[in-house]
Amino acid sequence: MKKPMTNEKLFISAYDEISAPLLRHIYFRVNNQQLAEDLLQETFFKTWQYIASGEKEIKSLKSFLYSVANNLVIDHWRQKPKAPVSLENENMEAENFNDETSPEKNFDRLFYKELVQNHLSELGDDYKQILLYRYVDDLTIKEISEVIRKTPNNISVMIHRALKMLKEKINHV
Amino acid sequence: MFKTIKTVRQLKKLKKFPVNDQFLKLLKYRLEAYMALNPSQKSVIKSNSFLFAKSSFFPLTRLASLPLGIASALLIILTSGGAAFASQNSLPGEALYPVKKLTENTRLAITSNQESKVRLEVSFAAKRISEIEKLIEKNGPESEQIEPTVLAFEAHWLRAAELIKEKGDKGDSSSALVKNINDFLSANKESLNQTLKNYESLAEEKENDLKTQIIQAQQSSDDSKTNALIDDLIEIKSRKDLIKLKKKDFGDVFDDNSPKESIETESKAEEYSREYLLKEINNDYYDDDDDKYNNLNNDANDDIYISKENSNDDRDSDYDYSRERSRDIPDFENDTSSATSSTKKDSEVFSDKTDKNNENQAWLYKISEKEFNKLKEEYSYEKELEQEKETYRENY
Numbered sequence: 001m002k003k004p005m006t007n008e009k010l011f012i013s014a015y016d017e018i019s020a021p022l023l024r025h026i027y028f029r030v031n032n033q034q035l036a037e038d039l040l041q042e043t044f045f046k047t048w049q050y051i052a053s054g055e056k057e058i059k060s061l062k063s064f065l066y067s068v069a070n071n072l073v074i075d076h077w078r079q080k081p082k083a084p085v086s087l088e089n090e091n092m093e094a095e096n097f098n099d100e101t102s103p104e105k106n107f108d109r110l111f112y113k114e115l116v117q118n119h120l121s122e123l124g125d126d127y128k129q130i131l132l133y134r135y136v137d138d139l140t141i142k143e144i145s146e147v148i149r150k151t152p153n154n155i156s157v158m159i160h161r162a163l164k165m166l167k168e169k170i171n172h173v
Numbered sequence: 174m175f176k177t178i179k180t181v182r183q184l185k186k187l188k189k190f191p192v193n194d195q196f197l198k199l200l201k202y203r204l205e206a207y208m209a210l211n212p213s214q215k216s217v218i219k220s221n222s223f224l225f226a227k228s229s230f231f232p233l234t235r236l237a238s239l240p241l242g243i244a245s246a247l248l249i250i251l252t253s254g255g256a257a258f259a260s261q262n263s264l265p266g267e268a269l270y271p272v273k274k275l276t277e278n279t280r281l282a283i284t285s286n287q288e289s290k291v292r293l294e295v296s297f298a299a300k301r302i303s304e305i306e307k308l309i310e311k312n313g314p315e316s317e318q319i320e321p322t323v324l325a326f327e328a329h330w331l332r333a334a335e336l337i338k339e340k341g342d343k344g345d346s347s348s349a350l351v352k353n354i355n356d357f358l359s360a361n362k363e364s365l366n367q368t369l370k371n372y373e374s375l376a377e378e379k380e381n382d383l384k385t386q387i388i389q390a391q392q393s394s395d396d397s398k399t400n401a402l403i404d405d406l407i408e409i410k411s412r413k414d415l416i417k418l419k420k421k422d423f424g425d426v427f428d429d430n431s432p433k434e435s436i437e438t439e440s441k442a443e444e445y446s447r448e449y450l451l452k453e454i455n456n457d458y459y460d461d462d463d464d465k466y467n468n469l470n471n472d473a474n475d476d477i478y479i480s481k482e483n484s485n486d487d488r489d490s491d492y493d494y495s496r497e498r499s500r501d502i503p504d505f506e507n508d509t510s511s512a513t514s515s516t517k518k519d520s521e522v523f524s525d526k527t528d529k530n531n532e533n534q535a536w537l538y539k540i541s542e543k544e545f546n547k548l549k550e551e552y553s554y555e556k557e558l559e560q561e562k563e564t565y566r567e568n569y
Contacts, residue, residue: 007213015201023192037196044204052213115183135184141317153411156320160418167180 007051014061015044021137022069028116028132029073029125039076043069063146066139070129070147077125119169127162134159178327264307265318287336294333301326302361306368314372314416369420376413383409 019040026043027036047068051058058064120128133139133147141159145152260272277297284290301322308316383406390398 008208011208012201012205015204019197019200020192020194021188023197024187024190027190027192028187033193037193037200041200041203044200045207048204048208048211048213052208052211054213116187131184132187135181136187151408151411152317153408153415156317157411157414157418159320160415163177163180166184167177170180170183 010061011048011051014065018062018065019044022065025066025132025137026069026073028120028136029129030076031116031121035076039069039072042072046072060143060146062139063143066133066137066143067147119166122169123162123165127158127165130155130158131162131166178324178331181324264304264311265322287339291333291336294329294336298326298329298333299357299361301329302358302365306361306365309365309368309372314369314412314419319419366420369416373413373416373420376409376416380406380409380413 022043023036023040026039027033030036030039043065047065120131123131129148130144133144134141139147141152141155144155148155150158260269260276263269263273277293277300281290281293284293305319305322305326308319308322312318383402387399387402387406390402
């Protein structure tokens with residue numbers, strides 16, 4: 001085994017660190033657990049393909065993974081521009097979680113769902129995405145700018161705007 | 174007031190959203206198998222930000238989140254080394270800043286008296302404010318650390334307010350305290366606003382400068398240069414917006430009942446697009462020209478307007494008109510009146526003008542054919558609008 005292990009080791013350590021937050025992020029974006037898991041899997045496989053091809057250097061693996069996931073989410077929306085969230089799917093999810101988790105966790109889950117689906121989703125994907133990056137995934141503004149390719153200033157402005165909008169939405173309820 | 178930090182806290186709760194651990198474990202095995210099948214040849218990952226963050230910032234970033242007992246023990250060690258003292262002048266984002274935060278948290282934890290707790294919270298809030306000011310001075314208004322510091326300020330402030338509420342309105346000491354706080358805040362607000370205003374005017378200067386440069390580049394039809402300049406302009410514009418937002422933010426933070434309508438609204442998202450900016454710049458530019466025009470010759474403007482309306486009756490005459498006019502400019506003296514009726518009238522207007530004053534003529538000479546066509550487009554657009562309004566009026 002004379003292979004350079006650095007790539008593999010780094011990649012797996014990145015997986016350990018980021019897979020859970022990334023899955024969460026994708027889930028909030030697409031609101032569908034099955035789909036989120038599929039997209040996460042695709043994200044890591046695609047990224048590894050890219051690394052194995054050895055074409056280009058990756059400056060920051062974190063930003064890279066987030067941007068791959070972001071592109072996949074966007075691609076998904078493009079494929080089905082108006083795919084409605086089917087009721088069946090929702091029910092199935094609820095069942096799954098009744099089986100696995102305690103009632104307390106289930107309650108939490110409902111609460112989060114409320115916040116994400118009712119308020120965040122109303123902001124539109126651009127703003128939702130940016131709030132998730134900043135406050136849920138704790139990316140720095142520089143990292144966000146690497147992921148969605150906008151200038152840092154532009155991102156700061158968007159964060160402000162999104163927070164303001166969200167604030168109003170929450171207060172109105 | 175303080176709604177922002179609450180919103181952010183709610184958002185941060187999303188971090189605890191449960192995920193399917195089993196799936197993640199399974200995926201890890203699959204991934205490892207996949208990696209074994211497709212090994213990488215070269216090392217392409219420059220740095221892994223996760224590992225990097227852990228190794229270089231540990232233990233300082235972790236200090237603040239340690240249990241209090243351990244934290245205070247560490248604090249004593251650090252104090253004896255003078256680090257805690259040295260940290261007192263540190264700014265957010267600097268290496269010693271977590272130590273500063275830690276000393277503050279420890280002081281809060283070992284204080285049991287409610288009132289002194291309030292005092293401490295307020296003084297820490299004050300510290301955050303001065304930090305914001307220093308941050309702006311040091312890194313400019315777009316410093317990334319400002320936002321978390323504002324949130325930290327709100328958190329201190331909120332806790333102080335909650336403590337006062339808990340205590341109930343017992344006496345003068347707390348109301349006096351509140352008054353002190355308010356005085357302090359208004360003083361700071363002024364200076365913060367002033368700094369931001371300075372930055373805003375700087376950004377505005379830059380913006381105007383860029384706009385003139387863009388027009389020059391456009392006239393020499395240097396597309397790549399124009400595009401590059403417009404990108405710069407977008408950057409500056411967003412910077413200006415950011416400053417405005419910061420100003421608004423501070424306004425929101427500092428006064429409960431400040432009149433909000435006085436604050437300008439920031440540009441909308443679509444205003445960042447290239448097409449929009451280009452159009453806007455051109456509009457501004459030709460608006461300016463109109464002003465110049467007005468200053469030089471008041472009646473001439475009206476005349477042109479009338480002739481325009483005539484000329485716009487159909488497309489062909491409109492085109493003729495512009496060509497005729499641009500051709501006419503260099504030789505005003507030998508006015509050729511051989512075109513269609515509209516052009517004729519137009520050239521009459523011009524000949525009138527040349528008779529009237531030389532100043533006007535001098536200005537007219539400067540206008541190139543290209544600009545004239547653009548001007549023409551502007552006018553015809555206005556005319557179309559007029560016509561639309563007219564038909565609308567007729568119909569209703």
